[in-house]
Amino acid sequence: MQLDHVGIAVPDLTAALAAWGPLIGAPDGPPEVVPSNRVRVAFVDVGGTHVELLEPTEPTSPVARFLESRGPGVHHLAFHVPSVDAALAGVRERGGRLVDERARPGARGRRVGFAHPSAFGGVLVEFVEGP
Amino acid sequence: MQLDHVGIAVPDLTAALAAWGPLIGAPDGPPEVVPSNRVRVAFVDVGGTHVELLEPTEPTSPVARFLESRGPGVHHLAFHVPSVDAALAGVRERGGRLVDERARPGARGRRVGFAHPSAFGGVLVEFVEGP
Numbered sequence: 001m002q003l004d005h006v007g008i009a010v011p012d013l014t015a016a017l018a019a020w021g022p023l024i025g026a027p028d029g030p031p032e033v034v035p036s037n038r039v040r041v042a043f044v045d046v047g048g049t050h051v052e053l054l055e056p057t058e059p060t061s062p063v064a065r066f067l068e069s070r071g072p073g074v075h076h077l078a079f080h081v082p083s084v085d086a087a088l089a090g091v092r093e094r095g096g097r098l099v100d101e102r103a104r105p106g107a108r109g110r111r112v113g114f115a116h117p118s119a120f121g122g123v124l125v126e127f128v129e130g131p
Numbered sequence: 132m133q134l135d136h137v138g139i140a141v142p143d144l145t146a147a148l149a150a151w152g153p154l155i156g157a158p159d160g161p162p163e164v165v166p167s168n169r170v171r172v173a174f175v176d177v178g179g180t181h182v183e184l185l186e187p188t189e190p191t192s193p194v195a196r197f198l199e200s201r202g203p204g205v206h207h208l209a210f211h212v213p214s215v216d217a218a219l220a221g222v223r224e225r226g227g228r229l230v231d232e233r234a235r236p237g238a239r240g241r242r243v244g245f246a247h248p249s250a251f252g253g254v255l256v257e258f259v260e261g262p
Contacts, residue, residue: 001155002178006137006208010252019252022225023210024132046210047133048179072253074205077137079154079177094153121141121150122203 005050013055078126136181140206144186209257
């Protein structure tokens with residue numbers, strides 16, 4: 001099982017890239033808007049896995065609500081899986097709650113799906129399909 | 132810059148290993164007590180980086196205080212650095228606050244040091260020296 005990325009909620013993507021830059025370097029490319037999550041994101045390679053910085057694009061974004069209730073910080077952990085639908089089904093079969101019942105489009109053109117934080121001890125887990 | 136591990140605060144290490152096992156598999160070895168942090172930890176390989184599950188061993192542990200105030204969840208991100216002392220000095224020179232002024236012994240026999248969450252947008256960052 002491979003960690004694809006660590007998602008960090010930030011109020012301002014430009015400021016966050018400046019703050020993190022001295023430690024982790026420049027992002028892989030220009031920021032990408034992910035309409036399904038109402039976020040603007042940037043990925044930075046950190047040795048085979050990535051840091052994803054997430055800035056909400058609307059007050060209704062789940063990341064905006066996270067920032068309001070918890071403040072900036074780690075928002076989710078994302079793991080590579082061969083099939084997001086199968087991974088979500090596995091969580092459900094073990095009695096875990098889901099955010100997404102099936103895979104949907106995420107950042108970088110990947111299929112993604114989220115389990116509920118209660119399924120993994122308070123950690124929001126995202127599944128990401130290949131490559 | 133390489134992500135060494137993601138530290139997750141848990142109230143019960145055995146229960147956490149059972150909950151995470153179906154997703155990330157078994158730990159690298161038996162749990163280790165880290166007296167300097169008053170935690171018992173287990174590391175699980177997730178594709179070159181690791182998940183560290185941290186259970187407090189005393190109510191005065193920083194992880195116990197984290198669990199009280201925020202509940203279980205991601206506690207810190209740890210990055211490989213050639214020198215913890217140099218990495219801490221770099222944060223200080225950029226005006227960032229530190230938890231540790233110099234390197235100290237951490238888990239797995241490594242030298243470690245923590246910056247303050249305010250230095251990296253609300254994320255507690257640990258520096259870990261090689262290998």
